[in-house]
Amino acid sequence: MAQYSRIQVINQMEKSGMVPLFYHPELNILKSIVKACYDGGSRLFEFTNRGDLAIEIFSDLMNYVILELPGMIIGVGSVTDAESASRYMMAGANFVVTPVFRDDIALICNRRKVLWSPGCSSPAEIAKAEEIGCELIKLFPGSTYGPSFVKAIKGPQPWTSFMATGGVSIDEDNLRAWFDSGVTCVGIGSKLISKEILLNNNYEALKKKVSKTLALIKSIR
Secondary structure, three states: OOOOOHHHHHHHHHHHOEEEEEOOOOHHHHHHHHHHHHHOOOOEEEEEOOOOOHHHHHHHHHHHHHHHOOOOEEEEEOOOOHHHHHHHHHOOOOEEEEOOOOHHHHHHHHHOOOEEEEEOOOHHHHHHHHHOOOOOEEEOOHHHHHHHHHHHHHOOOOOOOEEEEOOOOOOHHHHHHHHHHOOOEEEEOOOOOOHHHHHHOOHHHHHHHHHHHHHHHHHHO
16 A cells, blocks of 8 residues: 555655656666665655556556655556556555556556555547646656647646656756746656666766756745
8 A cells, every 4th residue: 555645646746856766677676776766865766667567667667666665656657457556556655657547547546545656648538637636747758748738738827737757867958947937746667767877787877867957946946
């Protein structure tokens, strides 16, 4: 069961402005990545639902986080059906992110008061998601729509909150463009947790990148 309410989760997303995204089939590597993000100041992490036996890996990760990383809010991304969402929530997921908008996932997350963030690509989808309780719209792939899409939607709908994922880097110009457009937070995967870091097991470098990126986002805001 989730340790954090959807209100606590959205508040943390608004506060920090960044959600690291990552998946790895080896639990020890995954633990090291989450620990580096935590030590760098992140209190959010999205485990992407990929690969065989991903739910088992996630369950083991949650056990580690609960015991060793107090205050770390772990959620799951790339969820495409209600059954998977339910299994991840039973394993402790504190938020659920989906690549598309699905009513069945919305209902099952609402039933347990777990934050869900659906991928939406049109004003109609955004409106429908918000009508049934969505707090945070996932804009994906962000590289396709860009900051101008966020700005255009927030003109007539200033209450809409966005998390941009895909097409987000840790460069100042890129981050400034997104936050100037009005996003609540950004999701960053390989631009933050790079192949070089994984190849060299350089978790200290990741810690520094996370800390620097969080500070940069704070200064931009």
